Amino acid sequence: MHHGRPSVRRAASAEPEPPRPPQPSPARAAPGSGQLAPPRRNAPLAPPPPHRRMPPRGTLLEQLAQCQANSDSLISDMQSTFKSRFDRSGLLLQVQSKHLHVGRCDSQFAGTARFMGEELVYNFEHPHHRQVEMRMKYADMHHPRLHTSPAGVPELRFRINRELVYFAREYDHTNPAHQLALGFVTKADARKFSEGVLPQLLSRAKG
Numbered sequence: 197m198h199h200g201r202p203s204v205r206r207a208a209s210a211e212p213e214p215p216r217p218p219q220p221s222p223a224r225a226a227p228g229s230g231q232l233a234p235p236r237r238n239a240p241l242a243p244p245p246p247h248r249r250m251p252p253r254g255t256l257l258e259q260l261a262q263c264q265a266n267s268d269s270l271i272s273d274m275q276s277t278f279k280s281r282f283d284r285s286g287l288l289l290q291v292q293s294k295h296l297h298v299g300r301c302d303s304q305f306a307g308t309a310r311f312m313g314e315e316l317v318y319n320f321e322h323p324h325h326r327q328v329e330m331r332m333k334y335a336d337m338h339h340p341r342l343h344t345s346p347a348g349v350p351e352l353r354f355r356i357n358r359e360l361v362y363f364a365r366e367y368d369h370t371n372p373a374h375q376l377a378l379g380f381v382t383k384a385d386a387r388k389f390s391e392g393v394l395p396q397l398l399s400r401a402k403g
Contacts, residue, residue: 288393291381293306299371299374300366300374311389314335316331335400336356340401
């Protein structure tokens with residue numbers, strides 16, 4: 197039998213301990229230095245770019261003047277691009293043609309024939325190449341002559357001893373039977389050609 201103070205046991209508390217506040221993490225030392233690095237903070241946002249102010253627009257008269265200048269420039273460029281269609285210097289005769297037969301091609305190719313001082317310029321609608329401008333120098337023409345077709349149409353017939361770009365398949369320049377025939381709409385046009393163009397053409401043609 198032991199004598200002394202009785203041992204007293206504390207009963208476990210049924211209430212949970214209150215949560216402890218989070219402790220701040222210790223600052224870490226920057227590598228290579230003996231000092232503590234300051235805590236990181238969010239970098240401030242970059243300021244927005246300054247708003248560019250548009251230059252003030254001119255008056256209505258200034259805008260109209262600028263539009264007129266742009267229109268004149270556009271017309272000048274178009275005339276320069278299609279100069280051959282507007283330039284009439286050196287023009288001997290211009291007529292509408294009834295047809296242009298090329299080699300074995302069956303199409304008619306009616307268009308506008310312009311006889312210049314040294315070449316024939318022919319504009320027509322091509323089924324594949326759209327608007328076409330053919331330039332045929334008198335010096336490249338062989339045996340040019342006026343001829344009347346079986347249908348009674350006066351024609352200028354000739355050959356060219358080289359390949360034709362727009363009729364590479366239809367016209368064989370090595371075949372003597374292949375030729376070109378430009379039909380005049382009226383006999384009056386054929387007469388104008390005979391009097392005003394044919395002598396100059398013959399002086400430059402081959403044979």
